[in-house]
Amino acid sequence: MKKRYYALIYVILIAIAFWVFYLSGWEQLIIDLIIVSVIFYILREPFTALLNYLLKKRLFRAGILTIYNFVWGFFLLWLLFAISLELFIAIISFLIVAVSLNFKIILNNMTSGTLLLTSGQFEIGDLVETNGIQGIVQEINLNYTRIREFDGVSVLIPNSNVYGTTVVKFTHEKFKIFKPLKKGEFKKKKYYRDYIKLINKIISSNIKTTIYVKQIEILGSLPPENLDGILSKVFDFYEPIFGIRSDYAVDTTKFGRLKLNLYVKSEKPSIVHNYLDSFLRDLLFQLYPDELYEGWEDYKKEHSIEPPKKEVKEI
Amino acid sequence: MALFTDDIQALIYVAIIGASLYSLCRLSTFLFDKVKRVPIIRKNKILFAIRIVSILVFFYFMIEGFPSFATIPPEYTAIITSAVSIALAFAASGVFSNLIAGILIWIVDPIDIGDVVKIKGYKGVIKSMTLTKVIIETFDGIIVEITNSDMVSSIILNYTLKLKYRKNFTRFKREIRSPQDAGNARIDIDLFDDEKRKKEESDIKNLYTMFLENDHSIIHAYTFTMKVSYDGFRVKVQKMRKLCNDFAEKFGYPPSFHIYDFSYEIFLKFRIMSLEWRKLFRYQPEFAKELYKIILG
Numbered sequence: 001m002k003k004r005y006y007a008l009i010y011v012i013l014i015a016i017a018f019w020v021f022y023l024s025g026w027e028q029l030i031i032d033l034i035i036v037s038v039i040f041y042i043l044r045e046p047f048t049a050l051l052n053y054l055l056k057k058r059l060f061r062a063g064i065l066t067i068y069n070f071v072w073g074f075f076l077l078w079l080l081f082a083i084s085l086e087l088f089i090a091i092i093s094f095l096i097v098a099v100s101l102n103f104k105i106i107l108n109n110m111t112s113g114t115l116l117l118t119s120g121q122f123e124i125g126d127l128v129e130t131n132g133i134q135g136i137v138q139e140i141n142l143n144y145t146r147i148r149e150f151d152g153v154s155v156l157i158p159n160s161n162v163y164g165t166t167v168v169k170f171t172h173e174k175f176k177i178f179k180p181l182k183k184g185e186f187k188k189k190k191y192y193r194d195y196i197k198l199i200n201k202i203i204s205s206n207i208k209t210t211i212y213v214k215q216i217e218i219l220g221s222l223p224p225e226n227l228d229g230i231l232s233k234v235f236d237f238y239e240p241i242f243g244i245r246s247d248y249a250v251d252t253t254k255f256g257r258l259k260l261n262l263y264v265k266s267e268k269p270s271i272v273h274n275y276l277d278s279f280l281r282d283l284l285f286q287l288y289p290d291e292l293y294e295g296w297e298d299y300k301k302e303h304s305i306e307p308p309k310k311e312v313k314e315i
Numbered sequence: 316m317a318l319f320t321d322d323i324q325a326l327i328y329v330a331i332i333g334a335s336l337y338s339l340c341r342l343s344t345f346l347f348d349k350v351k352r353v354p355i356i357r358k359n360k361i362l363f364a365i366r367i368v369s370i371l372v373f374f375y376f377m378i379e380g381f382p383s384f385a386t387i388p389p390e391y392t393a394i395i396t397s398a399v400s401i402a403l404a405f406a407a408s409g410v411f412s413n414l415i416a417g418i419l420i421w422i423v424d425p426i427d428i429g430d431v432v433k434i435k436g437y438k439g440v441i442k443s444m445t446l447t448k449v450i451i452e453t454f455d456g457i458i459v460e461i462t463n464s465d466m467v468s469s470i471i472l473n474y475t476l477k478l479k480y481r482k483n484f485t486r487f488k489r490e491i492r493s494p495q496d497a498g499n500a501r502i503d504i505d506l507f508d509d510e511k512r513k514k515e516e517s518d519i520k521n522l523y524t525m526f527l528e529n530d531h532s533i534i535h536a537y538t539f540t541m542k543v544s545y546d547g548f549r550v551k552v553q554k555m556r557k558l559c560n561d562f563a564e565k566f567g568y569p570p571s572f573h574i575y576d577f578s579y580e581i582f583l584k585f586r587i588m589s590l591e592w593r594k595l596f597r598y599q600p601e602f603a604k605e606l607y608k609i610i611l612g
Contacts, residue, residue, distance in 0.1 A: 058428055058444065062421045066446070086392070090400045097404035102412040105467055106419050131470060143423045143467060150575065151538045151584050152493035156425050156471040217578030219545070257579065274498035277573045281502055284577055292548040299550045308508035 033079040040072040109143045112163035116140050122169055127210050127269035129168035131157050136273055150273065171210040171269045209244070210269040212276065213261050220256040222287060227258075230286045238279050242266040246279070317382035325380040332376050336369040416463035417446035426473060431535045431592050433472035434461055440592045454596055474537045481532065487523055491534055493571075493586055500573040502552045522568045525590060535595050537587045539603070542580040543610050554609045558602070565598045567591075 020031060047068065051061045081088040115121075117140055122128050126137050128147070133155050139146040144156040218227070235246045244265040251259040264279060266272045285292060299305070319325035343365050347358045378384065387395075426432055430441050432451070439453035449466055451459045480486035501507060526534070543551055555572060563569035566589045576582040587602070589595045 059421070059424060062444075062446075066418070066421070069446075086396060089393075090396045093397050094400035094404045094407075097401050098408045098411045099415065101405065101408040102415040102464075105412065105416060105464065109467070133470070141423055143419055144425055144471075148494075150494060151586065152495075152536060153538055154473045156473065158468050158470070161468070161470070216576070219579070270494075274494045275500075276498070277495050277500035277575055278498045278504075280577070281500055281504070281574045284574060284581065288545055291545040294547045294550075296547075296549040299553065303553075305506065305553070308506055308511075 027082065030079065030082045033075060033082060036075050037072070037079060040068075040075065044068070044072075106143070109159040112159035113140055113142060113145075116145065116159060116163055121163075121167060122171070125269060126169065126171040126208075127212060127272060128170060130162050131165060133157060136269055148273075150276065170212045170272075171208055173208055207267065208269075210266050210272050212264045212272045214264060214276070214280070215251065215259060215261055216280075216283075217254075218258040218260060218287065220258070221291075222258075224258075231283070234279070234283045234286055237282065238275070241275055242271055243268075317385050318376065318380045319382065322381055322383050325382065329373075329376050329380050333373055336373055340366055340369055412464040413447040413462045416467040417448075419467060420444070420449075420463055421446075425471060427475075427477075429533065429592065430473055430475040431537060431595065432474065435465065435469050437461070440596070454599070474535055476534045476536055478532060478534065481527070484520070484523055487526070488519055491519075491522075491536070491588065493536070495571070495573045495586075501571070502574060503556055518563065518568055522588070522590070525567055529590065531590050535587075535589050535592055537589075537595055537599065539585055539599075540575075541583050541585065541603075541606055541610060543583055544580055548581060551609055555606065558605050558609065562598065562602050562605075566594055570602065 020026065020034060024031075048065065051064055055061045055064075077088065077092070080091060122137055124137050124139065127135070128137060130145075130147075133147055133149060135147040135149040135155065137145065138148050138154070140159065143159060145159055145162045147155045147157060149155055231248055239245045242265060244267070246265060247263040249261045249263070251261050253259070262283075264272050264276060317325070319328055340362075344362060347353065347362060353361075426441060426444075426449075428441050428444055432439070432441060434449075434451065437451055437453050437459045439451040439459065441449060442452050442458070443450040447463055449461045449463065451461065453459055476491060478487060478490050480490070495501075522534075525531075559569045559571065566587055568588045570585055570587040572583050572585045574581055575584045585602075585606070587595060587599060
């Protein structure tokens with residue numbers, strides 16, 4: 001816009017200010033409040049710039065700016081109150097209803113968060129799947145549930161989305177069954193310490209187990225009679241790592257391929273989280289060595305790739 | 316005190332005022348169309364302001380003009396006023412939802428400016444966060460404004476790692492490593508020896524030195540997937556590993572990759588770590604293009 005337009009706007013503003021001051025006949029309070037509001041408006045931009053310069057942390061900047069805006073809003077409402085009580089009441093009731101209508105999002109997430117924490121649906125550190133996200137639950141805060149995916153990326157899911165939808169729990173409690181004691185053993189009162197130990201054992205017996213179900217497809221080129229042997233080799237190798245032997249079940253055959261469910265089991269979800277991909281890698285290399293290593297020897301010779309100096313632990 | 320003496324007179328005047336305001340709006344539109352000097356954005360703003368002011372003036376004459384309105388007892392006026400304001404509040408409540416959500420985001424603080432995120436399908440870096448919206452610059456270089464109410468109710472993927480312990484190398488290493496690093500899921504395990512392990516260690520040390528020198532507090536760990544056929548997979552893996560080493564200088568750390576699924580093809584996930592999002596945005600497409608050449612070449 002050209003400078004003469006700006007000049008015109010400033011002339012009009014000065015004229016309005018002159019009218020408000022000398023000719024309007026308004027109360028001094030109203031005039032003061034108008035001046036305060038205008039000063040707040042003018043100072044807002046330089047104040048924001050100064051804050052950006054002084055404070056590095058966004059949280060503090062946003063906090064101070066919010067306080068600034070609230071103070072400004074307070075003066076504006078006071079101005080409204082001074083001008084007309086009816087208008088003030090109408091605007092206040094409008095604001096109360098309009099703002100409170102929007103609290104439903106926040107309340108919904110907070111309530112869902114509380115329910116998630118108290119209902120024992122899942123706990124921090126469990127391996128779950130919800131809203132298409134698989135991973136370990138890291139945190140449940142006021143609004144979000146934080147899940148760490150298998151590739152290490154943090155995902156924030158609104159609590160209401162988690163509570164209001166299906167949650168697949170790969171980690172769940174499993175009760176250990178103890179052999180019942182003989183009647184005679186209970187009568188020996190001097191062994192009360194052993195009884196206490198036994199009770200503690202029973203109380204802490206609900207250990208958690210993670211059974212992660214991974215669906216994979218096997219190509220038709222693999223002879224069905226070889227499948228058991230290959231999978232067993234990998235399962236045996238990973239048994240000491242996971243603590244429990246993995247398992248599998250045939251699901252279906254499709255387009256000449258076999259779909260099967262792998263059950264990767266461990267007492268600790270983090271072990272499944274960390275070792276699943278190396279487990280899949282070894283499985284893949286055991287299943288299709290010919291296809292995968294096609295041209296590898298020639299490539300090695302061509303590029304003079306030397307074998308590793310130290311023997312790698314292989315299956 | 317009403318503006319006019321009786322209702323009939325008020326009705327006539329209000330009708331005349333309404334018609335003249337409407338004509339004024341039409342006339343201003345016509346005039347602005349004729350005047351070429353004023354830019355179109357300013358034209359639009361001025362016309363919008365004229366229309367809003369016209370509506371407010373019309374309602375002012377409607378309320379204050381009719382003498383019979385002044386005779387309504389104050390308790391009924393209060394009821395009508397509150398009913399009207401509640402109705403307006405219901406209608407306009409959406410405007411405030413962003414503000415409320417903005418305050419919640421400020422309290423919960425799920426993301427920060429400079430984080431590389433994926434929200435509602437948009438992958439990019441957060442450029443600005445206000446009380447009403449979050450502004451993201453995507454990998455394609457476009458700006459996406461996401462309202463805070465959308466933010467509160469959508470799933471957010473955060474590729475940025477905020478490191479708590481900056482001064483300790485061991486903790487730094489532990490915080491930046493992925494589950495695959497912990498489980499040693501590298502595909503070229505058959506060639507992995509002490510020499511390679513030492514190189515890997517020195518790469519992390521270099522990254523840590525850069526991290527401390529430039530006084531960073533965050534690291535971006537972006538992931539993306541590629542599908543590779545079974546034939547000659549091992550050779551392709553070797554080529555990809557070489558490519559990752561070539562890109563180490565550009566990103567500041569060599570990208571890594573691992574198998575995360577297989578069916579009719581093998582699904583690979585690539586993880587790029589970088590201290591600066593600009594490097595990530597600049598070189599990731601180039602890296603993906605080179606990968607494409609290896610996979611389908």
